[in-house]
Amino acid sequence: MSLRLLKAAAAALTLCAFAPAMAPGPAAAQSFDRPVRIVVPFAPGGTSDILARLIAPKLSEAVGQPVVVENKPGAAGNIGADAVAKARPDGHTLLLMDIGSLAIAPSLFSDLSYNVENDLAPVGMVMFGPYVLAVNPSVPAKNVAELVAYAKANPGKLAVANSGVGALNHITAVALARDLGIDWKNVPYKGGAAASRAVVSGESTVIINGATATLPFVTNGQLVGIAVTGDERLAALPNVETFKEAKLPLNDAGTWQGLLTSGKTPPEVVAKLNAELNKILAMPDIQAKIAEQGGSVRPGTPDAVKTWLTTNIKSWGDIVRAADIKTN
């Protein structure tokens, strides 16, 4: 048997194995009668994973059922998201991820196996973590004006490290270059940690990444902080201006972590989950832990997340199409 046939066979068999899970279940129960899963579509250790593991025990107390965190990494989060989209729509299968990736997915993947807006039902926003724009100290720039001037004087010289083709920080770098009329290289890495390392070592020169990952290097002088996203300056970097102050676009770029469930879940189940989530986000210990992740809690309604998704699917999509970024 050829390798290709083998793969096809393996895929077919895999589908069979999953078939029972995909069959539509009975009408959703009002109460929680079996363990709840929070699917994190990335490997353990990232922001989504840590948030899920923080929330799981609290949610378990609230619904009276065990809550387990399940990592289903692969395909930029699409495998985990797809599993939740196709789970029984009774609120027992949740998805916790950076919903920015969800907003980009429809534009990036032409053959996405689920519809972000119809097959997933938002439960609520969990947190927002700002981005820090930082450069290697070899770049002669201490603020946005100097960086833009340097980039204009040296087209193609700066190299922006990103966490992968089509990742949110890649699209952000593309959009910044477009709006500021500058030309820099976009260098993809396997994940944010590899990108950070590359900019600390000077292999690439610019990084736009989450505050948690970037701050230690800036406070230690291995990177120079240029600007931060979000409404306020960071307490740890009082001298680094915000994107808004520097008149940069994309002031709310960053990591937006949201909780979702399968699309057909009855609204009353979603409302119950939303109420419990917002109660958990109001707890001081949770707020403190989330602050340690470099973010702040963002309790809100399911509709607010829905609107966020619709808006961003369009705005990110425009950038992706304009820059002709594709993954297949």
Place this chain on the structure above:
Amino acid sequence: MELFDNLLLGLSTALQLNNLIYCLIGVVIGTAIGVLPGIGPIPTVALLLPFTFGLAPASALIMLAGIFYGAQYGGSTTAILVNVPGETSSVVTCLDGHEMAKRGRAGPALAIAAISSFFAGTVATVVIAVLSLPLAALALKFTAVEYFSLLVLGLFAAVILAHGSVAKSLAMVFLGLLIGTVGIDVNSGVARMTFGIPALSDGLDFVPVAMGMFGLAEIIANLERPAVRQVVSQKLRDLIPSRADLRAAFPAMVRGTVIGSALGVLPGGGAALPPFTAYALEKKVAKDPSRFGKGAIEGVAGPEAANNAGAQTSFIPLLTLGIPANALMALMIGALMMQGIQPGPQVMTEQPELVWGVIASMWTGNLMLLVINLPLVGLWVSMLKIPYRLLFPAIVLFCCIGTYGISNSAFNVWLMLGCAVVGYFFIKVGVEPAPLLLGLVLGPQLEENFRRAMQLSDGDPSVFVTRPISAVLLLVVAVMLLAMLSPAVLKTRERALAE
């Protein structure tokens, strides 16, 4: 003396009773998951992460670190006994370790694996204590250009690695490189050979491929052979390595430790590079390379030392720079952040008792592992007396559970079963799967770093020879190539093969 003070501070943390207990828990769990094929340290650490919230930061990190290096010890056990690599890093141990077991020398193989790991662990602890800062600085000098040259060197090692026909091993390397291209390309974002299957978009996972081609294929091959099992000697004399064994293994241990310590520091090198490189070196320096693959004790000692040393020195970038060298170190960063400690270069100065406590605990942990593992050798060997018809379904079951657990995906289970069929075919036609695995691991990194280096240099290939580290690495490759092609060596190689 500052180093002495630091180590003393570390030991005073590591020797606290509660920290000793957490260290013991960590290494026992680590040994257990290492023995179970496919169940790796990453899901285990993820699962245990929430339990560490309540612990002091040092205790939490000591326990999690214990799981990691404990798994390196345990992983060799199944590799030697049943040819199933428990961890990525123990693939190489299969080559000669299992051969030793087949020849009734499972006891010495297991003991040498444990002793090599302990030796490497002890040395690596000292290396971390003394050389952390310079090594971390060196690791930062490795950019895409240097990685590319290092990986070229690694792939040359793959050809040396195989015994038998050069053509066959080259073919296997290329097959490995080919299936390594499956998935979304890092540099361009283009999906290659994924056939629209999302599970393929991150490429083929190394663990199911390795377990299928080595472990399960071996099981299929065993089942068609008549059930002739060599008598397993239970006499203590046959369980412990002889003086000659130790004399042969010791230099290999030292070389393996050096290689592992150096390669472990490099981020992204992965668990596969140190043992593969150590094995290739042992084969190169051996007086009679033809013994390799037939139960050479150096082939166990070198790679085992390398993988344990590498596992420990991979903590250096984490502890000194706050940069994770691999996925497990990324999890450790998560654990630190949950404790309210901002990982980064400042941890070493702000939390010295944490950093040095973890470093010192590695030595106490390694001692515990040696004490746990040596007496277990007899028990493991007696497992070989279990009738194969009872043993193999258990192995297959554990393999399936383990591969499913990698990313909670049934796809990996099917991939492993498919690779078992392919691996069985390889046994039938007499080719070695090891070069294929090396190609699969190194190929994607080779391509990624080459293209990144070219992108950053605006397409100027001269960077590979103008940057000093890269130039030296490529020079070594050139010398190896010349040596291999020189008529004298070709003749000896032919003679060696004819034996």
